[in-house]
Amino acid sequence: MNTAKIADLLTDVEKIRPLEKKFNILRQLLYDTGADRYQDHEPEIRHKIEKVSSEIEKEVKNYYERPKIVEGYLKIGKRVRDPSGWEIKNLNKLIQLVKENNVTESILDIGCGYGHDVIWFEQHGFEAFGLDISEPLIERARTLYEPDTGITDNDISRFIVGSMTDMHQFDDASLGCVKMDASLYHLPYYGNDSPVNLTIRETHRILEDGGVIYLRVHSVADGENGFMELEQRGEDLNSRYGQNLTSEEVRDMLESNGFEIIELLNERQGKRQRDWCSAYARKV
Ligand SMILES: C[S@@+](CC[C@H](N)C(=O)[O-])C[C@H]1O[C@@H](n2cnc3c(N)ncnc32)[C@H](O)[C@@H]1O
Secondary structure, eight states: OOHHHHHHHHHHGGGOOSHHHHHHHHHHHHHHHHTTSSGGGHHHHHHHHHHHHHHHHHHHHHHHHSHHHHHHHHHHHTSOOOTTSHHHHHHHHHHHHHHHTTOOSEEEEETOTTOHHHHHHHHTTOEEEEEESOHHHHHHHHHTOSGGGTOOOOOGGGEEESOTTOOTTSOTTOEEEEEEESOGGGSOOOSTTSHHHHHHHHHHHHEEEEEEEEEEEEOOTTOOOSSEEEEOOTTTTOOEEEEOOOHHHHHHHHHTTTEEEEEEEEEEETTTTEEEEEEEEEEO
């Protein structure tokens, strides 16, 4: 494509909807500039992709603040989980890794939703915190600190409303472990300086040396493309933005931001038997 055509495309892209289609085009253009094509346009492409990324983040927040969605998550949060099921197995594995790496028994659950895992870690002797972009979900998480959880410390500073791209509430090297289960993939990924990479860098900053990170994202084992997708759940158009990431992308985002991979695996999990990429890594 010649440079005049790119200029036209960059004007036309403004009208493109839905947002993920616009994002996909810009992301491909950005990747092509990285391969030494139409480099002069890189600042403009980057500016546009940053703008569409922040629009997507707002849409995700709106989705997770809808009353129907909040109520649905609260119901899931109250269910009793099978102690031998994969969810609890993953949490136990994190406890084991924290012990093996001799770091503090403290955890931040990023995208904690209704906070069920924060409570689980508290009940297992950890100092646990939850961060989520959705205000109503965090409000609900706070109410889960009820007498029947066996937790009497009702310090609401445990649950913070905010985006994972900025975790200023946490000091450098202040935590032994960070968990991001089914949350990181809501942020756009386009390599360096994308919101996903900013989040991984923030996570590195707040972890102690040897601290453990666990993340789980939608992956592409079925050959779906790696760009943003719009999910449709149920009869309503309950759309939310998400993104499939390849295991190579997950490896690269961790290794290029100061983590050493402990384990990286692709598995089919959950009711809908989707492909997920899970990664356990330590700060080096
Ligand atoms: C699919 S839910 C997963 C909830 C929980 N981690 C679990 O596994 O049950 C995704 C969560 O990530 C949160 N989230 C999405 N984007 C976020 C962001 N930029 N910063 C913090 N939380 C975010 C949502 O509000 C939602 O609670």
